[in-house]
Amino acid sequence: MTWSLLVANVVIFALYFPLFGDDYALMRFFVEWGMLPARLSAGEGHFTLVTHQFLHGDLLHLGANMLFLWIFGDNLEDLWGHWKYLAFYLICGLAAAGLQFAAEPQSMIPMVGASGAIAGVLGGYFLFYPRARVDMFLFLIIIFRIIPIPAWLVLGSWFIMQVLGGLGSAADGGGVAYWAHAGGFIAGLVLCLPLWWRKGGPAYWAKCHGHPPHAEARYRYVKTSVPVAGRATRVRSSPWRR
Numbered sequence: 001m002t003w004s005l006l007v008a009n010v011v012i013f014a015l016y017f018p019l020f021g022d023d024y025a026l027m028r029f030f031v032e033w034g035m036l037p038a039r040l041s042a043g044e045g046h047f048t049l050v051t052h053q054f055l056h057g058d059l060l061h062l063g064a065n066m067l068f069l070w071i072f073g074d075n076l077e078d079l080w081g082h083w084k085y086l087a088f089y090l091i092c093g094l095a096a097a098g099l100q101f102a103a104e105p106q107s108m109i110p111m112v113g114a115s116g117a118i119a120g121v122l123g124g125y126f127l128f129y130p131r132a133r134v135d136m137f138l139f140l141i142i143i144f145r146i147i148p149i150p151a152w153l154v155l156g157s158w159f160i161m162q163v164l165g166g167l168g169s170a171a172d173g174g175g176v177a178y179w180a181h182a183g184g185f186i187a188g189l190v191l192c193l194p195l196w197w198r199k200g201g202p203a204y205w206a207k208c209h210g211h212p213p214h215a216e217a218r219y220r221y222v223k224t225s226v227p228v229a230g231r232a233t234r235v236r237s238s239p240w241r242r
Contacts, residue, residue: 001082002073034110053093055112072125075212092120092187099183116184123188126155131210
């Protein structure tokens with residue numbers, strides 16, 4: 001089901017991608033199919049509570065959401081089962097839209113993106129696998145490092161950032177639906193609580209040590225055929241450029 005959601009999001013994005021060449025047409029499309037709080041306040045467009053979850057504002061928006069879904073989704077699907085996981089995913093998206101609507105019921109800015117539903121996946125992951133290793137890639141000019149950070153720190157920090165962003169969004173008028181992210185995360189955590197208890201609660205943590213039931217990824221540096229460059233030397237300047 002995680003792969004099906006990935007494919008659905010990508011295919012839908014591809015279908016309306018030609019609209020990105022026309023800003024007016026694209027905005028009309030998002031107003032019609034995205035979640036517009038003012039429209040809901042008028043009693044219209046309830047179907048957009050679902051449709052907005054499969055729309056994205058650009059390639060970076062789509063790519064980031066699908067990356068998070070790919071990383072964290074399969075472990076939650078293993079716990080829920082395929083169809084229950086789909087229901088869980090969609091309900092988290094509804095909860096996310098609900099909190100964003102409650103925060104700005106008269107907003108005329110359409111909300112699009114799977115972020116709220118995926119935030120629910122993050123909330124469930126935070127509950128079940130707090131000690132899972134999340135590998136962060138560090139790139140500083142010539143320094144490349146993969147740093148393992150526990151999931152509770154990565155996801156907990158992310159949630160706090162969403163709440164702080166939501167509290168400050170009214171002042172800066174930003175275009176990020178922070179409350180949708182926070183609402184989805186809370187919904188995912190709450191919805192997973194009964195399942196977590198059925199699996200033993202704290203005893204489940206003790207059983208799996210707070211990690212998913214599969215081996216962690218390991219990385220090692222290997223020697224390649226790429227030659228090592230020597231020190232740079234200064235040469236006389238030429239009257240042309242290459």
